[in-house]
Amino acid sequence: MNNLHIAFIGAGNMAASLIGGLLAKGMPATHIHASEPSAERRDQLERDLGIHTHTDNAAACADADVVLLAVKPQIMREVCLALAPALKPGQLVISIAAGINCASLQQWLGHLPVVRCMPNTPALLQQGISGLYAAAQVSEIQRQQAAAILDAVGSSVWVPQEQLLDAVTAVSGSGPAYFFLLIEAMTEAGVRLGLDADTATELARQTALGAAQMACQSDVDVATLRARVTSPQGTTDAAIRSFEADGFRPMVERALQAAADRSAGLARELGGG
Numbered sequence: 713m714n715n716l717h718i719a720f721i722g723a724g725n726m727a728a729s730l731i732g733g734l735l736a737k738g739m740p741a742t743h744i745h746a747s748e749p750s751a752e753r754r755d756q757l758e759r760d761l762g763i764h765t766h767t768d769n770a771a772a773c774a775d776a777d778v779v780l781l782a783v784k785p786q787i788m789r790e791v792c793l794a795l796a797p798a799l800k801p802g803q804l805v806i807s808i809a810a811g812i813n814c815a816s817l818q819q820w821l822g823h824l825p826v827v828r829c830m831p832n833t834p835a836l837l838q839q840g841i842s843g844l845y846a847a848a849q850v851s852e853i854q855r856q857q858a859a860a861i862l863d864a865v866g867s868s869v870w871v872p873q874e875q876l877l878d879a880v881t882a883v884s885g886s887g888p889a890y891f892f893l894l895i896e897a898m899t900e901a902g903v904r905l906g907l908d909a910d911t912a913t914e915l916a917r918q919t920a921l922g923a924a925q926m927a928c929q930s931d932v933d934v935a936t937l938r939a940r941v942t943s944p945q946g947t948t949d950a951a952i953r954s955f956e957a958d959g960f961r962p963m964v965e966r967a968l969q970a971a972a973d974r975s976a977g978l979a980r981e982l983g984g985g
């Protein structure tokens with residue numbers, strides 16, 4: 713993986729998380745090029761991460777084995793159409809854009825091997841998880857290259873049908889924001905219960921970290937872990953009953969359905985054409 717040369721097209725939040733993770737994993741900074749219109753962002757990337765930056769998307773791709781598209785879905789079409797003439801047959805294209813499907817990317821790029829993936833921002837700490845889907849033309853070696861890049865910043869799962877990336881987006885792509893929201897809400901509730909803000913923040917954040925580590929490391933499922941916190945007629949029981957009575961599970965289901973629908977909607981609004 714560290715032998716690969718990667719060009720990032722767009723170097724915003726998600727690209728920076730991936731670049732930071734790849735560097736931490738030992739990829740030489742000289743192997744990473746990023747194209748980014750914001751001068752402030754380019755300066756920051758060169759100064760803090762030591763990677764090459766460009767203003768011209770085509771120039772960034774010149775020596776790349778892998779071209780990683782990390783611009784917003786809304787500008788993907790114009791970026792791909794402009795980039796297409798600069799791409800070479802051997803280059804693998806990976807897109808991390810929500811909702812833009814392989815058929816659209818291939819149509820715009822005139823380039824067959826495309827892997828779509830849905831990473832998440834904990835990639836910055838090598839704690840990401842990505843869903844991956846490969847178009848039919850992607851070779852086994854290219855599949856391995858794509859997985860190696862995403863595995864360098866966490867772990868990855870392949871999905872057998874492209875539309876399942878809508879579900880991956882709803883669960884893990886957008887997922888960090890849901891946990892941040894819960895930490896925000898718990899902190900605010902703690903303050904209303906009388907804690908000072910710093911104490912409430914520390915309690916909520918560290919509880920999230922401890923619970924997540926238990927969920928990942930324990931040999932029992934999360935329902936069992938929850939039961940172990942929940943004494944009959946105790947405090948947790950009171951809170952869980954309140955959550956359930958307020959429709960917590962259907963609320964989560966509706967939220968994830970909204971995210972998946974938005975992912976599918978982006979494909980309809982912005983795809984093809």
Ligand SMILES: NC(=O)C1=CN([C@@H]2O[C@H](COP(=O)(O)OP(=O)(O)OC[C@H]3O[C@@H](n4cnc5c(N)ncnc54)[C@H](O)[C@@H]3O)[C@@H](O)[C@H]2O)C=CC1
Pocket residue numbers: 721722723724725726727747748749750753769782783784785787791808809810830831832833885886
């Ligand atoms: N932020 C997240 O948690 C995740 C984002 N994604 C996907 O990653 C992509 C990027 O999202 P973010 O990093 O959040 O957005 P962002 O806005 O932080 O980054 C996009 C970058 O593209 C640059 N850009 C704009 N026009 C450009 C052009 N013509 N050529 C090259 N670069 C250009 C912008 O200056 C910006 O730095 C989106 O498609 C999103 O769906 C996927 C998974 C998670």
Ligand SMILES: O=C(O)[C@@H]1CCC=N1
Pocket residue numbers: 810881885886
């Ligand atoms: O909110 C979004 O559209 C992107 C995709 C998944 C996370 N952020």
